[in-house]
Amino acid sequence: MADEIKQQPPANFKVTIDNVTLEVPPGTTILQAARLVGGDVTPPAMCFYTPLKGSGGKCRTCLVEVSKGSEKDPRPMPKLVASCRTTVMDGMEVKSITSERVIAARNSVVEFLLINHPLDCPICDQAGECDLQDLSYEHGKEGSRYEFKKRVFKKHNLGKYIQLHMTRCILCYRCVFTADQLTNKRQHGILDRGDHAEIATYIEKSLDNEFIGNVIDVCPVGALTDKTFRFKNRVWFTKPVDAHRDCPTCCGKVTLWARGPEVLRVTARKDQWGEILPDDDGKTGWICNECRFEKKDVKDWIIDGPMKVARHSVIGANHYEVLDTPKETIDEVMGRAPKLLMDIHSVSEVNDPNVDLSKIDGPATGAVFNHKKMIGEKKD
Template sequence: MVKVTVDGIEVEVPAGSNVLQACEAAGKEIPRFCYHERLSVAGNCRMCLVEIEKAPPKPFASCAYPVNDGMVVHTDSPMVRKARRGVMEFLLINHPLDCPICDQGGECDLQDQAVAYGTDRSRYEENKRAVKDKNLGPLVKTVMTRCIHCTRCIRFSTEVAGVPELGATARGESMEVGTYVEKALTSELSGNLIDICPVGALTSKPYAFVARPWELKKTDSVDVLDAVGANIRVDARGPEVLRILPRLNEDVNEEWLADKSRFSVDGLKRRRLDSCWVKRDGKLRKASWQEAFEAIAAKLAGLSGDRVGAVAGNLADAESMVALKDLMAALGSANLDCRQDGAALDASCRDFYNFNTSIAGIEEADALLIVGSNPRREAPLINARIRKRVLAGPFPVAGIGPEADLTYGVDWLGNAPAVLASLLDGTHPFAATLKAANKPMIIVGQGALARPDGAAVLAACWKLAAQTGMLGAEWHGFNVLHTAASRVGALDLGFVPGSKGKGLDAMLGGGVDLLWLLGADEFDTARIGAGTFVVYQGHHGDRGAARADVILPGAAYTEKNGTYVNTEGRVQRGQLAVYPPGEAREDWKILRAFSGFIDKPLPYDNLTAIRARLEQANPVFARTNVLPRFGCSDTAGPAGEPTALSGAPFRPFIENYYQTDPISRASPTMAECTETYMPTLRQAAE
């Protein structure tokens, strides 16, 4: 540790820190534009100038100057104030005075610093330069005349996103930031450029001219469009959600957010179900809640429990799933499933279906094997964390599955499960790499599990983890990467077939007479038997609703207080930001009301009571927003024969990143992204 005195305050900071970090440790706010804690130091903007005693009598850029023991720093001396005002005058030479029409207005770093260090006049009389705007695709809008050349966007795209498509051309006053050739950004993290841009040069194209920040009601919540559980802030005006931004959580998403989670917000107000529908004479017709409940109750009359089944969708919250499970139990049914994709997940032990290393724990690992997964498409934030670990030092990464550009170097071992067999018997060279590592890890994707030999693949991966030292008391290197926000919570609740119960495949094709779909849209509804009565409870008119005999309008994740468990087993809670449209209601309340209608009332009437029921079902629901690190608790392994691997190659699990759920499929922005990017991606794959 190094002792530094900042404005008379003595602080200790780690050796190698810069002066700006020492000032922050002393509680002194240093203005900056180019410096960002998660990016390399550029030293471009010179706004962070400070004065240092016993150094040449000039201001120093604190972001690029390392601390020394005994250093004395002044952050508000006359020299510093004069220097910062001069820098601000330089920055505003070419910056247009268009704050009234700039979408960054009200949350702009340049505005804030201009108030503190700007003046009401400039000594420069030359005409301001103008820069042509760049077309970066359907998500990021550019007004490059506002650019102050901080290069944050360039460093983010290169270092964090791993897609070095942004750069600077020319020099001096002719310098311009943009893509070297006219093209759309191909990163799934491109929306973060908007957050890190300190001026209005990069803003949200779908959100352009929609609202001002002071008009919005801000609600902390959790993203559900993948299984990472990124912490988000939902900004709404009146009954409408207008934008979604990331919140800081070092253990989950740091301060980043994937593009689908950020920009599919416009899908929340399109193709919505806002009233009940009942099929009469082969056509769906609007109905009241009373009529909808009567239609379901009439079908249930005389049905035995084994002829009733339920499927939980990928966006379902834990409250609605436990209510549906309790309703099925009251009806005498054990026919439950949450695995719409048919993934062979073993719910008997949490270790078998969790991302046990944890997302933050990736940074501790020293070797990685990816099996049947494309983290860049399935979980861009986890992929960025892996890239961060790759950049930190030696970190061998190997993959089994279809080759893909993951933004970091991967040694692709092959595309057949036979590679797993050679790793198990030790004949493959990478087996030695895993054994030599202190903290190796394996990531098993849904593409490896949602296939006929999925149980064998899961068992083989667990056996490989045991052989290579991944399953210890202090380190757990076995990880399943989910793509559905509801999946881990559903498995924690035991939303799988009970004793003599039927899974999804057995319920289809006439296996049950009444099938209750809780937002379940990710399977081929044509497989449902022609005589099966389908109740669809959800918020969008998607695949499940198209097959339904009765539709019950539910609430989207921004419209209810819900509990979700992410892929690493972290229990988090989303908050109600706006109310559901029309007659739509929170899903667990619908189930509670129906249970009372058929004289089988569920034993909870409010949110507190149903959350107590969650804790009763599984104690993990009592532990919110924290994730204790555990070693391996079960070395026996999941059900499945490791040697029963087929010869069929692995296939990509997600073909189109931008449309994977009812919300993103209803989003015009995501449709435009699909049209822009998918032809290019297919061509690259071929």
């Protein structure tokens, strides 16, 4: 009877991603586990969005190689799998940046995404915070092998706040899931099939729901843009600060993008993966149209402080005081404590170690701090 009793599964699963082993609860996807590791190990994701149910599995940029399925079944998976849709198993081993197959697949996916995407980054409002820009910089090629005519769509007017550039769209479905899960009645979706598929509304309806502005935040490219911010400024010229207000409709926690005293746009707060941060109650911090489009005065908000900007982001230009600074020390880099820290005073004969430089009047230059002259004064 004891042999027939099923063993309880472990509380956590051990998974190894690029030679880094960690424990995660059952049900965790490979992408979520890789984000816990962080850095270059994390696969890129253009369609997966944690707050949106059903997202993922569309763009294929997060492909990884599973070299070991689990402890019970160590066979490798024959094909690359989408890390956003594949859950980890106990003992699984995954290769992301350490696999040549994965790197080649990502390069091919980027080339495919850029087949019809226009090269209008200099005039696109998404420049500087575009996921496709970052992806093409890391995995893009010098040129395109596509010799046929690119598909071109007319601009769609989705109301007084949102402009749709379908030519830039990569069909990630994020905006469709957002409208479907946040609004009472979704008015836009995917029309047609294949190369003719496009995001649009039936018979040119406008998107008027009070939370529909969130489709701008979830769009990874410049397909959906804010009409109140279009062509006004570049994001790296603005100063992003976190702010909040007492809003009866939404959480009221936003990021203000200002240049000088003028607030140019308002967005929801996002994490390092570009996903909207959860509120204090654990729910996603979606914001309403009133906060996003109508509250463009600093007096309407309570400033919490500067937004934390990633070190590699172009938005961090001239915002050094709020950058994520590395926490490395000499011990961590060398792996041991240094045996010798050189005392520059004992080597150089420029400054006298007995003289406090802070007490010298004026700058510490050769004109006011002459080593030989000061030694002669001491002897006298």
